[in-house]
Amino acid sequence: MSFMLKIQWDIMDGREDDFRKNQEALCKVMLDHPGVICYHVDYPSENVSQWTELYATDEAFAAHLANEKGKEPLGKLIEMSNKITCQCWGKPNAGSKEILVGFGTTYHDMGKDAFILNPRADKDSLT
Numbered sequence: 116m117s118f119m120l121k122i123q124w125d126i127m128d129g130r131e132d133d134f135r136k137n138q139e140a141l142c143k144v145m146l147d148h149p150g151v152i153c154y155h156v157d158y159p160s161e162n163v164s165q166w167t168e169l170y171a172t173d174e175a176f177a178a179h180l181a182n183e184k185g186k187e188p189l190g191k192l193i194e195m196s197n198k199i200t201c202q203c204w205g206k207p208n209a210g211s212k213e214i215l216v217g218f219g220t221t222y223h224d225m226g227k228d229a230f231i232l233n234p235r236a237d238k239d240s241l242t
Contacts, residue, residue, distance in 0.1 A: 116173065117152075117232045118205025122166040122218065125198040131161060134195045137188040138164060144185035150175020152232065171232055173208045180214060 126134045138156055145151040152169035159165060170176040179185065193199065201218035204225050212220075 116206045116208065117169070117171050118173075118176075118203055118207045118211070119170075120166070120168040120215075120220075121202045121204075122168070123198075123200040124164040124166070124192065124196045125200075126162045126164060127195050127197055128162065130195040134164065134192060137191045137195070140188040141185050141192065144182050144188075145179060147182055147184070148175050148179045151179050169232075170207075173211045176207070176211050177214070 124134070135158075142154050142156065145154045150171040152171055153167065155167040157165055170179075180189070199218050201215060201220040203215065203220050203222050207215065
């Protein structure tokens with residue numbers, strides 16, 4: 116089942132540059148997994164990074180987190196954070212929820228048919 120995560124990382128003072136370097140490395144890992152639909156990262160303030168992640172399937176989520184190239188940068192991001200807040204929309208399976216426990220994830224309802232991945236999505240479409 117597809118799902119979306121919104122994650123806020125509250126970054127330790129003095130660790131912003133290292134955080135950004137590891138975030139960039141982790142974002143590159145998503146390119147190994149076509150089921151990772153989107154990784155959006157922004158920095159609304161010096162010590163805060165907010166991410167939106169869309170996963171087509173639980174398998175894509177698990178594969179992305181199991182990717183050896185991502186384990187070190189993810190571990191460093193966790194170490195450099197004072198607090199991680201993770202919100203989830205959709206219906207991840209039990210395996211995904213087990214992974215998300217480590218991020219203190221909360222689950223949220225949404226409107227009927229409000230989160231649908233277009234089965235005809237085409238990155239090369241002009242329409």
